[in-house]
Amino acid sequence: MFEGDPATFSIIQEGDMDLECGNDDCLHEQSVVIEEEYSHGEITWQAAWVCSACGESNTREGWYDPNDND
Numbered sequence: 001m002f003e004g005d006p007a008t009f010s011i012i013q014e015g016d017m018d019l020e021c022g023n024d025d026c027l028h029e030q031s032v033v034i035e036e037e038y039s040h041g042e043i044t045w046q047a048a049w050v051c052s053a054c055g056e057s058n059t060r061e062g063w064y065d066p067n068d069n070d
């Protein structure tokens with residue numbers, strides 16, 4: 001479902017991304033649900049999940065340019 005903020009011309013949606021657990025003893029990577037916000041030509045994202053292998057709580061955030069083809 002798309003949502004947005006007309007004042008900042010942003011679009012918010014859910015996606016998924018493969019992320020690694022933050023526990024140094026756990027090398028598990030899993031697909032997690034992320035929240036993406038598209039605004040001013042960039043996508044910022046954030047995720048919060050519990051590792052299915054070790055039970056560690058994790059959070060991550062980042063950004064990327066959806067038009068960058070590298």
